[in-house]
Amino acid sequence: MSTRRASNASKSLASTIGRFEMQRSKLKEAIMKIVVIGGSGLIGSKLVSKLREHGHEAVAASPKSGVNTLTCEGLAEVLKGAAVVVDVTNSPSWEDAAVMKFFETSTRNLLAYEAAAGVGHHVALSVVGTERLLASGFFRAKMAQENLIKGSSIPYSIIRATQFFEFVKGIADFSTDGNKVRLPLALIQPMAADDVASAVGRVATGSPVNGAVEVGGPEQFRLDELIRQGLAAHNDPREVVADPHARYYGVELSERALLPADGARLGETRFKSWLTQSAAQNPSRNARSTVKTASVTH
Numbered sequence: 411m412s413t414r415r416a417s418n419a420s421k422s423l424a425s426t427i428g429r430f431e432m433q434r435s436k437l438k439e440a441i442m443k444i445v446v447i448g449g450s451g452l453i454g455s456k457l458v459s460k461l462r463e464h465g466h467e468a469v470a471a472s473p474k475s476g477v478n479t480l481t482c483e484g485l486a487e488v489l490k491g492a493a494v495v496v497d498v499t500n501s502p503s504w505e506d507a508a509v510m511k512f513f514e515t516s517t518r519n520l521l522a523y524e525a526a527a528g529v530g531h532h533v534a535l536s537v538v539g540t541e542r543l544l545a546s547g548f549f550r551a552k553m554a555q556e557n558l559i560k561g562s563s564i565p566y567s568i569i570r571a572t573q574f575f576e577f578v579k580g581i582a583d584f585s586t587d588g589n590k591v592r593l594p595l596a597l598i599q600p601m602a603a604d605d606v607a608s609a610v611g612r613v614a615t616g617s618p619v620n621g622a623v624e625v626g627g628p629e630q631f632r633l634d635e636l637i638r639q640g641l642a643a644h645n646d647p648r649e650v651v652a653d654p655h656a657r658y659y660g661v662e663l664s665e666r667a668l669l670p671a672d673g674a675r676l677g678e679t680r681f682k683s684w685l686t687q688s689a690a691q692n693p694s695r696n697a698r699s700t701v702k703t704a705s706v707t708h
């Protein structure tokens with residue numbers, strides 16, 4: 411009797427150890443070198459932290475760390491042993507020819523170096539509705555980036571995100587005319603950069619989808635209402651006007667042009683709670699700005 415009990419106990423111990431070993435080796439298998447090109451940027455820096463929290467070897471790469479996708483400086487070195495590359499770069503200039511040159515050159519170089527290094531998954535961040543916004547040079551460049559990725563031999567995932575909450579002030583600045591911010595009558599479903607980074611991280615650590623996935627925020631707003639709320643939270647006195655003739659970065663928008671399709675994955679952070687958090691974190695941003703600038707990020 412006691413021999414049978416001892417044998418059962420040792421079987422159960424063996425099976426516990428077996429399960430433990432299996433989980434450990436799965437975990438080990440799942441840990442990857444993931445290079446984040448644009449890893450110093452808004453999304454890139456959040457993404458690198460999240461990937462590291464999950465145990466991955468995440469490498470932040472950008473000109474600041476000696477990796478330049480335009481000149482190819484540092485590319486071969488940083489891609490050695492990488493399983494996944496995430497491209498969250500942005501062009502320093504939005505001028506039509508400059509932004510096209512940036513995304514075409516950068517994407518071509520990156521894909522060529524990835525192929526040479528044997529990278530198995532290329533992930534890129536793009537924008538929901540890009541194909542509806544082609545009157546803008548910026549979106550033509552994003553489309554060119556997507557097409558180069560689709561035409562390459564590397565398995566890929568494109569994540570199309572809606573506008574970041576962090577971008578609200580940029581939209582206002584770009585649409586400012588005197589003391590008025592003029593915006594078209596369109597809907598928008600923005601999301602927190604933190605939720606974008608989480609979505610990119612999930613895709614980057616999964617299998618390539620060889621297509622695009624859309625992500626958006628949990629709430630829809632009228633564009634003017636969103637910007638009004640964003641400016642009010644920073645005591646910005648500019649008047650926000652809904653104007654059927656106004657354009658969005660030079661684009662005539664249809665009402666739903668900026669919205670993700672049904673079935674998009676949605677972030678959890680609501681705009682009001684993000685505003686409260688960011689006002690607490692950056693009290694100095696509660697200052698008025700009326701600068702009309704083309705150097706905002708998108």
Ligand SMILES: NC(=O)c1ccc[n+]([C@@H]2O[C@H](COP(=O)([O-])OP(=O)(O)OC[C@H]3O[C@@H](n4cnc5c(N)ncnc54)[C@H](OP(=O)(O)O)[C@@H]3O)[C@@H](O)[C@H]2O)c1
Nearest residue numbers: 448450451452453472473474478479499500573574577708
């Ligand atoms: N804003 C939005 O609402 C929105 C919505 C959907 C999608 N997106 C897309 O999200 C992406 C990331 O946006 P973000 O706001 O996180 O960008 P960001 O903060 O402006 O960061 C841009 C990054 O690109 C890097 N970079 C610039 N030139 C480079 C080069 N030649 N080689 C390598 N890296 C280079 C920068 O590096 P350094 O710091 O070293 O200069 C920086 O890390 C963009 O492609 C954008 O189109 C934006």
